[in-house]
Amino acid sequence: MGRLFGTDGVRGVANADLTAELALGLSVAAAHVLAEAGTFEGHRPTAVVGRDPRASGEFLEAAVVAGLASAGVDVLRVGVLPTPAVAHLTGALGADLGVMLSASHNAMPDNGIKFFARGGHKLADELEDRIETVYEQHRTGEPWTRPTGAGVGRVTDYTEGFDRYVNHLVGALPNRLDGLKVVLDEAHGAASRVSPEAFARAGAEVVTIGADPDGLNINDNCGSTHLDLLKATVVEHGADFGIAHDGDADRCLAVDGAGEEVDGDQILAVLALALREAGKLRKDTVVGTVMSNLGFKMAMEREGIELVQTAVGDRYVLESMKAEGYALGGEQSGHVIVLDHATTGDGTLTGLLLAARVAATGRALADLAGVMQRLPQLLINVPDVDKSRVGTAPEIAAAVAEAEAELGSTGRVLLRQSGTEPLVRVMVEAADIDQARAVAERLADVVKSALG
Structure with missing residues (x-):
């Protein structure tokens, strides 16, 4: 199985890549990984669950809540609130984990699941890996202990979340905004x-x-x-x-x-x-x-x-x-x-x-x-190349050195491989946009020739 977690949670087309079954299974796995310490301390673990307004968030929320409750986690459902609100409430309410359903700036058909640990903090890679491992074990049939009777999680609509978060925001201001x-x-x-x-x-x-x-x-x-x-x-x-x-x-x-x-x-x-x-x-x-x-x-x-x-x-x-x-x-x-x-x-x-x-x-x-002057910045994506060699190809190193000498202290060059696609990103900053474009296009040609 390829890694489910990307740079910001699990994301994909809702009901195609990101299904109700996946959402439920990941929530059970997250409960085992993130809430197990709470159960060992003798209290019932709690999760805060929120979402953005996407239509798909309605069924995905139901799946997440079902997974958490079935694993013995009490759920505080806060409804439609921003991602940082879920993070804040997870910490403020002393919850064992938080779950946000959103695909951020992506188009409507997409959705995503983002988990927060105690305190409202994003997960380290090793925690995400543990959740994936537990999810895969359950998916392939390894049994897990299911609570019954009074052991199942309870679900509550936490309507106070809106005011609590807004009060937190306003309370952070050093002065009012009148006028x-x-x-x-x-x-x-x-x-x-x-x-x-x-x-x-x-x-x-x-x-x-x-x-x-x-x-x-x-x-x-x-x-x-x-x-x-x-x-x-x-x-x-x-x-x-x-x-x-x-x-x-x-x-x-x-x-x-x-x-x-x-x-x-x-x-x-x-x-x-x-x-x-x-x-x-x-x-x-x-x-x-x-x-x-x-x-x-x-x-x-x-x-x-x-x-x-x-x-x-x-x-x-x-x-x-x-x-x-x-x-x-x-x-x-x-x-x-x-x-x-x-x-x-x-x-x-x-x-x-x-x-x-x-x-x-x-x-x-x-x-x-105006405290800063934004220098022209041009980005060119060079597709279908062996991106792994961008830092070692001698002809690319020579071209970058030549470009940096040309730009001097008022410009810079950055070449980096995409984390998700077979392409190299060529970014050039310069004192004017024409110079940035000329240098970026020249470097893109070298990358294509050397790595294509």
């Missing part, structure tokens, strides 16, 4: 109620779009992967800025008052300066990935803030933050982690903290984001 007018694009997703409520309670005037989920329209030409509607709405309403989430609201991108995009690197730059000013940017360090824009790195150096870079993926950012005690990290895509208030990327929290900085300083978002 701000904000457009929120909820991607017809999991934050369609949470985010507008949190911004309103914090004092902002709120205009919402993409906040009418019907189970079928999630991420459909809206949200953080489709910013055109948000840009137009911000300008139309004369708003101070706009915030866009993805389907499960663990991402946040922004649009300034003129309708210009403010990406994850720029948001990180603004929040890094705010946290340092408040004395909360531990070790004066922010964590990004190797895809962080060179302009971000240059801005942090200029401001005396160290940038630690990890592999691509918010889980690697989080691992670095937890290992070294850093307070802030994230990705260009809008996954931003503020470790004092969240155990995972939280798009609503990020948007609120960004708004709080605008309100506290009285400066426009465009002005704040």
Whole structure:
């Protein structure tokens, strides 16, 4: 069996790749791996289960709840809430595990299952491997002890989850948002109620779009992967800025008052300066990935803030933050982690903290984001090549060295193999887009010739 878990849980086309049977079996396995310590300590294990509004989430939720309860786990069903809400509630309620059903920014036919361990933390690879091993053992007929009678899990609708999470968000703010007018694009997703409520309670005037989920329209030409509607709405309403989430609201991108995009690197730059000013940017360090824009790195150096870079993926950012005690990290895509208030990327929290900085300083978002100049960045995918040789082929090494000499200190080159496809990603940053394109195309040709 190939590995079920990808970089962010188990994901696939609902009812094709991700079936009710798979969801039930994985939940039983997760109960055995993540909740067994709870049973040994003499209390009944508990799980928090949430989902985004996808239609398929309804039957998948039923399967997950059935699997957990059949394994003797009491279930707190929180309904439609963002991924970071499930992570927060798992920790706040002292649950043994959390389960979120969502495919994040993917199109509606997809869905996914993401597990959280005690405290609301993402699973390490070894825990995912253990869950897969137990799942496969059960699937192939190895018997497992099934509780009966009073030993089966009980299922409760935990309706207090919404208010508890919103209160947590508002309580994390250093100041109120009175006087701000904000457009929120909820991607017809999991934050369609949470985010507008949190911004309103914090004092902002709120205009919402993409906040009418019907189970079928999630991420459909809206949200953080489709910013055109948000840009137009911000300008139309004369708003101070706009915030866009993805389907499960663990991402946040922004649009300034003129309708210009403010990406994850720029948001990180603004929040890094705010946290340092408040004395909360531990070790004066922010964590990004190797895809962080060179302009971000240059801005942090200029401001005396160290940038630690990890592999691509918010889980690697989080691992670095937890290992070294850093307070802030994230990705260009809008996954931003503020470790004092969240155990995972939280798009609503990020948007609120960004708004709080605008309100506290009285400066426009465009002005704040101007702390960094985003250098042109061009990415070319080179398919159907032997990606394993990208780091060892001498002709590629020579071409990269030549390109780096040409770009100098105002550009950079990054070649990396895809984790899921037979292709190599060629990324070039330069002082202008024409130079970036020319260098990237030249390197892509070399990769194709050397590895094709």
